[in-house]
Amino acid sequence: MSTAPTQPLRVSARFALIGAAALACVLVGCNTANTTTATGPTNADGTVPFKQIITNGWLNYKANIVSVREGVVNGDMKRVAVDVYSDQLTTQRFSYRFDWSDAAGMPVQSATASLTSVTIKPKETITLTSVAPSPQAVQWRLTFLDKQY
Amino acid sequence: MNTRLLVIAATLPLALIGCQKAQYVDPKGNDLIVNADRMNIQDWNLLADQVVQSMVNSGVLARLPNQPAGVLLNPVINTTTQQFDTDGIMKKIRIALLNTGRCEVIMTAGPGGRAEDKIAQDAQALKDFQSGKDNQVNPNNVPDATLTAKLIEDRARSGSMRQVAYVLQMSLTNTTTGRAVWEGEASVIKQGQRSSVGF
Numbered sequence: 001m002s003t004a005p006t007q008p009l010r011v012s013a014r015f016a017l018i019g020a021a022a023l024a025c026v027l028v029g030c031n032t033a034n035t036t037t038a039t040g041p042t043n044a045d046g047t048v049p050f051k052q053i054i055t056n057g058w059l060n061y062k063a064n065i066v067s068v069r070e071g072v073v074n075g076d077m078k079r080v081a082v083d084v085y086s087d088q089l090t091t092q093r094f095s096y097r098f099d100w101s102d103a104a105g106m107p108v109q110s111a112t113a114s115l116t117s118v119t120i121k122p123k124e125t126i127t128l129t130s131v132a133p134s135p136q137a138v139q140w141r142l143t144f145l146d147k148q149y
Numbered sequence: 150m151n152t153r154l155l156v157i158a159a160t161l162p163l164a165l166i167g168c169q170k171a172q173y174v175d176p177k178g179n180d181l182i183v184n185a186d187r188m189n190i191q192d193w194n195l196l197a198d199q200v201v202q203s204m205v206n207s208g209v210l211a212r213l214p215n216q217p218a219g220v221l222l223n224p225v226i227n228t229t230t231q232q233f234d235t236d237g238i239m240k241k242i243r244i245a246l247l248n249t250g251r252c253e254v255i256m257t258a259g260p261g262g263r264a265e266d267k268i269a270q271d272a273q274a275l276k277d278f279q280s281g282k283d284n285q286v287n288p289n290n291v292p293d294a295t296l297t298a299k300l301i302e303d304r305a306r307s308g309s310m311r312q313v314a315y316v317l318q319m320s321l322t323n324t325t326t327g328r329a330v331w332e333g334e335a336s337v338i339k340q341g342q343r344s345s346v347g348f
Contacts, residue, residue, distance in 0.1 A: 074211040074251060095179055111244035112201050114194035115179050131205045134248040145179060 032056045034063070034144040036082070042070045059146045062092035062120060076135040082128045082142055086120040093119050095145045098130035100137035108137040115145065185341025188231055188315055192337045196300075196317040197241035199335030209321065209331040210251035217253045218293035220246065223260065229302035229315065238317065239298065258290035294330070295322045314338040 032055040040049040110133035225235035256266035264270035303314040321331040
């Protein structure tokens with residue numbers, strides 16, 4: 001009865017497991033989201049401090065937020081404009097969606113909210129805008145995704 | 150142990166890809182089917198969102214008379230090659246307008262006297278009769294503003310690549326002045342091989 005070379009096989013099994021996980025990752029798409037929220041009140045020039053949660057570094061290179069401005073329209077409805085810069089040397093695409101919530105942080109549903117696909121040229125800055133779906137919606141969250149339709 | 154790891158390694162991709170035939174998807178996500186040659190449900194969202202954002206951003210809603218202003222919507226003129234219920238788009242726009250708190254949709258009157266809600270129209274007529282106002286036009290049924298909408302389509306082809314564009318054009322008219330106070334246009338353009346499907 002021969003003894004099996006347990007150590008090499010264990011290592012190869014580990015590699016196989018990692019490979020399988022990587023393959024699965026590619027097949028199902030490792031498309032994690034980057035999200036941005038405002039962190040403070042509006043400054044005198046209309047800009048607001050913001051916080052980005054980056055889970056997808058590649059996406060951040062082609063959709064990097066450089067400034068955020070907020071304002072009010074129709075007397076009581078908040079609106080936001082976000083400047084997005086691409087550091088890439090080729091034209092890129094990504095998707096984004098604004099989600100709104102009230103002062104208590106409860107989501108305010110919008111009938112028209114959807115993931116929007118945009119194209120950004122090399123070294124270009126584009127502005128994404130959104131208006132609150134109702135006067136009760138005062139907080140927003142911007143989500144970026146790399147996969148577009 | 151090693152065999153078990155190998156089995157897991159072999160089955161993990163299959164498990165993650167999934168063998169199921171049907172599943173629920175997020176209607177606001179990016180897993181929806183995209184047809185290159187026809188309108189999809191996410192196109193309704195995109196068109197409605199663009200015109201609503203434009204209308205609200207213009208600030209015109211706050212300037213309409215009699216806040217919240219009574220609005221009547223004309224039927225959508227659909228000149229695309231596709232037959233579908235245009236309420237798929239217009240309902241989203243109505244919901245968005247109502248949520249602003251600046252508009253209310255009139256349900257008891259309509260083009261040619263055809264109310265959208267016949268029961269409400271009868272109930273209103275009864276109340277007018279009881280209050281002795283049945284011989285007068287109910288001012289609540291007179292719109293402060295009206296919306297018109299037209300959906301058009303453009304198709305182009307280069308080799309096997311096809312492109313289809315859907316354009317939604319809308320106008321908001323102040324009925325006191327009879328003038329359009331806002332006009333907006335939204336478009337969705339898709340490219341792909343014939344009948345190709347994407348996600």
